[in-house]
Amino acid sequence: MHLIKLDATDSTNAYLRKLLLSNVLDDYTVVTARQQKKGRGQMGTIWQSDAGKNLTFSVLRNHLNLLVDDSFVLNLCVSLAVYSVLKQHKVPELSIKWPNDILSGRSKLCGILIENSLSGNKINTSIIGIGLNVNQLYFEKLQNVSSLQLVLGKTFDLDTLLQDIVSQLKKVFLGFEQKGAAHLWDEYADVLFRKGKPSTFEDKDGERFMGFIKGVSKDGKLIIALEDAVLKTFDLKEVRLLY
Numbered sequence: 312m313h314l315i316k317l318d319a320t321d322s323t324n325a326y327l328r329k330l331l332l333s334n335v336l337d338d339y340t341v342v343t344a345r346q347q348k349k350g351r352g353q354m355g356t357i358w359q360s361d362a363g364k365n366l367t368f369s370v371l372r373n374h375l376n377l378l379v380d381d382s383f384v385l386n387l388c389v390s391l392a393v394y395s396v397l398k399q400h401k402v403p404e405l406s407i408k409w410p411n412d413i414l415s416g417r418s419k420l421c422g423i424l425i426e427n428s429l430s431g432n433k434i435n436t437s438i439i440g441i442g443l444n445v446n447q448l449y450f451e452k453l454q455n456v457s458s459l460q461l462v463l464g465k466t467f468d469l470d471t472l473l474q475d476i477v478s479q480l481k482k483v484f485l486g487f488e489q490k491g492a493a494h495l496w497d498e499y500a501d502v503l504f505r506k507g508k509p510s511t512f513e514d515k516d517g518e519r520f521m522g523f524i525k526g527v528s529k530d531g532k533l534i535i536a537l538e539d540a541v542l543k544t545f546d547l548k549e550v551r552l553l554y
Contacts, residue, residue: 312477313337319346319362323369324426324440331436336371341477343368347442364447365458366469370480372437379432383531385425386411387495388487389439392479393421394502396472402462408504409524409533410547413443417554418457420444441476445469455554500526504552511553514545519553 313336320326323342330336346362360367377384390411397405397413397420404416413421424440444450444458445467459467487495500506506524512535513519522535525542532544 312474313340315340315342317342317344319348320344321347321349322440323347323367324424324438325349327369327371327438328426331371331438336373338371338373339477339481340371341368341473343473360442360444361447365445366441366443366473366476368441368473370439370441370477372439372484373435375434375437377434379429379434380530381492382427382434383410383527383529384487384492384495385427385434385437385439386423386531387492387499388483389423389425389441389480391495391498392483393423393441393443393476395483396475396479397421397459399475400459400463402459405502406504407499407502408552409527410531414504415457415462418455418462420457420459420462439480443472443476445472503527505554513551513553515549524552
């Protein structure tokens with residue numbers, strides 16, 4: 312693993328993307344920063360993190376040769392890898408909130424942002440951004456957010472945790488390359504937050520409705536059973552789970 316450590320940067324994803332423009336980088340090159348000033352989450356949300364308290368890093372995957380239609384498999388691999396490491400540390404009530412947030416109970420521990428470069432109808436390169444709340448104790452004006460230290464009552468060595476996550480990423484991706492994605496879909500469905508439970512959602516127009524999460528389609532859309540038992544799929548811009 313080629314590891315690049317930064318004291319501070321606007322975004323590890325952006326730093327790695329810029330580095331890739333003028334350098335040939337090894338698969339699984341990692342950029343990590345003590346402080347990320349402009350980290351982003353899904354839908355352009357800002358990732359807040361105290362300097363030196365959490366893990367903010369990006370991992371390069373080269374030569375993926377993955378069909379664009381199968382791009383959600385990347386979300387499966389990454390979220391399940393992080394989930395597995397946290398499970399080993401006995402984090403309680405773990406789940407994955409669609410598409411790829413990692414929760415303990417109702418509190419978010421980890422966010423993931425994956426940015427892909429295409430060649431025709433295939434994904435050639437992927438930059439995987441991961442933000443994991445580790446040793447931070449206070450989160451200003453944020454709801455449903457926690458950290459490993461708050462949940463487990465102990466501090467963690469960031470370097471060791473980083474190594475564990477990257478090692479698990481390699482293991483999960485190798486399993487996908489050798490066996491395909493069927494087992495990943497099954498594992499993801501088993502730990503999907505609020506699956507099969509009555510839940511409240513908000514659509515893009517601000518209208519609220521009740522439904523049950525049934526799963527995720529192969530193109531990464533959330534499948535919801537509405538009150539009239541009709542199944543409907545939604546992409547990330549179309550629906551928000553209220554919890």
